[in-house]
Amino acid sequence: MTEYTLERRDVVHRILKERGDAAVVTGIGNASHDVASAGDDPLNMYLFGVMGGAVMTAFGIALAQPDRRVMVITGDGELLAGIGSLATVGVEKPKNLSIVVIDNQAYGATGGQLTHTAAGVDLVGIAAASGIPRTALIEDESVLESAIKDIYQGEGPYFAVVKVVAVAAPRVHVPNDGTLTARRFRQAVSGKVG
Amino acid sequence: MAEQTGWSDEVFSILRAAGVAQVAYVPDAGHKQLINRCIADNKIKHVPLTTEEEGVALLGGAWLGGERGALLMQSSGVGNIINMLSVSNECRFPLLMIVTMRGEWGEFNPWQLPMGQATQPTLEAMGVIVLRADAPEDVPETVAAAAKLSFEAGRMVAVLIGQKVIGFKNWDK
Amino acid sequence: MADSSDIVLDRRDVVSRILAARGDALLVTGLGAPTWDAAAVGDHPNNFYLWGGMGGAVPTALGLALAQPDRRILVLTGDGEMLMGIGSLATVAIQKPENLAIGIIDNQHYGETGMQETATAHGVDLAAMAKGAGFGLTATVRTEDDLVAAIPLIFDAPGPVFFDIKVTAVDQPMTLPEKDGLAIKHRFRAELLGDTAQK
Numbered sequence: 330m331t332e333y334t335l336e337r338r339d340v341v342h343r344i345l346k347e348r349g350d351a352a353v354v355t356g357i358g359n360a361s362h363d364v365a366s367a368g369d370d371p372l373n374m375y376l377f378g379v380m381g382g383a384v385m386t387a388f389g390i391a392l393a394q395p396d397r398r399v400m401v402i403t404g405d406g407e408l409l410a411g412i413g414s415l416a417t418v419g420v421e422k423p424k425n426l427s428i429v430v431i432d433n434q435a436y437g438a439t440g441g442q443l444t445h446t447a448a449g450v451d452l453v454g455i456a457a458a459s460g461i462p463r464t465a466l467i468e469d470e471s472v473l474e475s476a477i478k479d480i481y482q483g484e485g486p487y488f489a490v491v492k493v494v495a496v497a498a499p500r501v502h503v504p505n506d507g508t509l510t511a512r513r514f515r516q517a518v519s520g521k522v523g
Numbered sequence: 524m525a526e527q528t529g530w531s532d533e534v535f536s537i538l539r540a541a542g543v544a545q546v547a548y549v550p551d552a553g554h555k556q557l558i559n560r561c562i563a564d565n566k567i568k569h570v571p572l573t574t575e576e577e578g579v580a581l582l583g584g585a586w587l588g589g590e591r592g593a594l595l596m597q598s599s600g601v602g603n604i605i606n607m608l609s610v611s612n613e614c615r616f617p618l619l620m621i622v623t624m625r626g627e628w629g630e631f632n633p634w635q636l637p638m639g640q641a642t643q644p645t646l647e648a649m650g651v652i653v654l655r656a657d658a659p660e661d662v663p664e665t666v667a668a669a670a671k672l673s674f675e676a677g678r679m680v681a682v683l684i685g686q687k688v689i690g691f692k693n694w695d696k
Numbered sequence: 697m698a699d700s701s702d703i704v705l706d707r708r709d710v711v712s713r714i715l716a717a718r719g720d721a722l723l724v725t726g727l728g729a730p731t732w733d734a735a736a737v738g739d740h741p742n743n744f745y746l747w748g749g750m751g752g753a754v755p756t757a758l759g760l761a762l763a764q765p766d767r768r769i770l771v772l773t774g775d776g777e778m779l780m781g782i783g784s785l786a787t788v789a790i791q792k793p794e795n796l797a798i799g800i801i802d803n804q805h806y807g808e809t810g811m812q813e814t815a816t817a818h819g820v821d822l823a824a825m826a827k828g829a830g831f832g833l834t835a836t837v838r839t840e841d842d843l844v845a846a847i848p849l850i851f852d853a854p855g856p857v858f859f860d861i862k863v864t865a866v867d868q869p870m871t872l873p874e875k876d877g878l879a880i881k882h883r884f885r886a887e888l889l890g891d892t893a894q895k
Contacts, residue, residue: 347694354584372644374587376610377613378609378613379606379607379610380582381576381607382576382579382607382610382888383578383580384628385577385578385581385584386580386583386584386587386610387584388570388581388583388584389545389580389581389583389584389585389586389587389588389590389592390585390587391584391588392544392545392568392570392584392585392586392588392590393544393545393584393587393588393589393590394588404685409783409786411577411580411783412779412782412783412786413572413574413577413779413782413783414573414577414580416779416782416825417570417571417577417815417819418654419818419819419820420571420815420818420819420820421570427880445786445789445829446785448790448830449789449790449830450786450789450790450828450829451791451828451829451830452828453828454824454827454828455828456828457824458820458822458823458824458828459653459815459820459825460815460819460821494648507610507613507614507615508613508614508615510614511583511586511614511615511784514587515587515589517587518587518588518589519589523677548781550776550806550809550812552809552810553810555810558812561820571812571813571815573779573780573782573815574751574779574780574781592800599748599750603780631850632747632748633747633875633876633877634727634746634747634748634749634875634877635748
């Protein structure tokens with residue numbers, strides 16, 4: 330297996346540094362911790378409990394808020410549990426949606442069992458096959474730097490897999506009261522209080 | 524089937540009047556007319572799904588983004604959404620579902636029976652409020668009540684349109 | 697994306713020719729039109745017809761392939777059914793079942809619910825999805841020549857193999873096989889397992 334060098338926290342912090350007023354949805358598990366560790370933000374919607382819903386949740390937001398960039402940061406296992414959503418997104422092609430998969434090739438929250446990507450499943454290939462027009466595989470620093478622009482600008486949907494080393498990063502507190510974070514987010518993006 | 528067309532058109536008007544902006548669906552024969560109305564209307568974003576589970580997550584996102592939506596599916600598809608309902612439940616997202624029933628009234632295909640019979644209890648086990656309409660004339664009013672309950676009280680609500688309304692599946696092509 | 701005018705193959709002809717070459721291959725059919733296609737060719741105790749559980753045809757075939765490594769397993773299903781279980785391609789790929797072949801009878805529409813278009817009518821490429829998942833042999837079959845080349849590979853190439861076969865979206869006669877799942881199961885297992893089916 331290839332030895333990857335990028336570290337997940339560095340990657341996510343680097344990406345979020347440029348976020349501007351982009352909304353971010355996090356897939357359950359490591360991705361939520363990565364995003365929260367960069368600092369809580371009302372424009373973050375942290376998902377918990379159920380795998381497979383991150384891309385579609387972000388898609389619903391993107392449809393409702395066409396003038397705002399919406400980004401999903403999730404893991405390979407979470408994405409695989411809802412992999413058909415790439416086809417659904419590929420058909421509709423929302424211009425303001427970017428999907429970033431932090432791929433450590435393992436199910437982090439359940440003991441590090443290898444996921445399908447460790448055995449050769451190619452998520453970028455699946456995204457392209459699903460009709461997503463802009464895709465990238467990011468394995469090192471220089472490619473990451475040039476991809477940052479694509480994540481936030483240019484017509485989406487955009488899909489990138491970032492291969493990172495499979496080491497655990499420190500768990501941080503992630504707000505998990507969905508009733509709170511959901512309403513906080515909704516107010517931040519739409520102005521609606523209830 | 525003029526009756527079926529009638530309630531579909533009324534339901535469409537009710538959804539528009541309730542401010543529904545996103546309609547997600549896996550195609551279903553019972554919803555054919557309603558789906559076509561949604562596709563034809565340029566104020567509604569219609570999202571065909573590869574599986575119904577996607578629709579539950581999509582509509583959570585819609586609400587997060589400030590919009591209302593509805594999920595159209597057949598009773599067999601309800602089996603595909605159960606775990607994702609946890610998210611709607613936990614975040615207290617409004618969720619309006621309109622379900623055409625199989626496996627109950629004159630059902631031809633035995634494989635539709637398990638999920639058809641389990642639709643109401645499984646939805647209720649997940650905290651969804653279930654309303655039924657078993658006559659065509661009851662469908663629009665029931666959907667209107669469900670929409671109001673869902674959007675104004677912030678709850679998950681499903682309207683089950685009885686198989687008696689849709690009629691027997693026509694196997695004579 | 698295939699313009700529908702580019703699509704020429706007839707589904708009944710395709711399935712009939714594939715099954716003519718089946719030998720002792722076991723067949724799983726996805727719900728709806730592919731099941732009717734197989735029934736139109738003729739009932740067979742090595743056929744397992746699905747009438748429900750949309751999205752489950754490929755996983756069912758995988759389980760069968762793992763249980764019967766010395767038999768060729770063919771699953772014929774539709775594009776809508778495959779899409780509803782699309783993640784199963786990754787699940788199959790990492791198991792690398794050499795005896796499994798997947799054939800999609802892809803008419804780009806949901807046949808049972810009013811012929812609404814599926815995602816394959818809008819640019820989603822199932823063969824490329826299978827390739828992304830890690831299948832070694834994948835192809836989109838559009839022409840007579842493509843079909844002639846594909847049929848021996850369906851049954852003899854080391855699997856898992858995946859063929860997306862584009863067919864026209866015309867109505868076909870409804871030929872219904874047995875729908876009693878218990879009867880189908882018992883017959884299939886008796887044929888496959890003989891006396892050991894009782895255990």
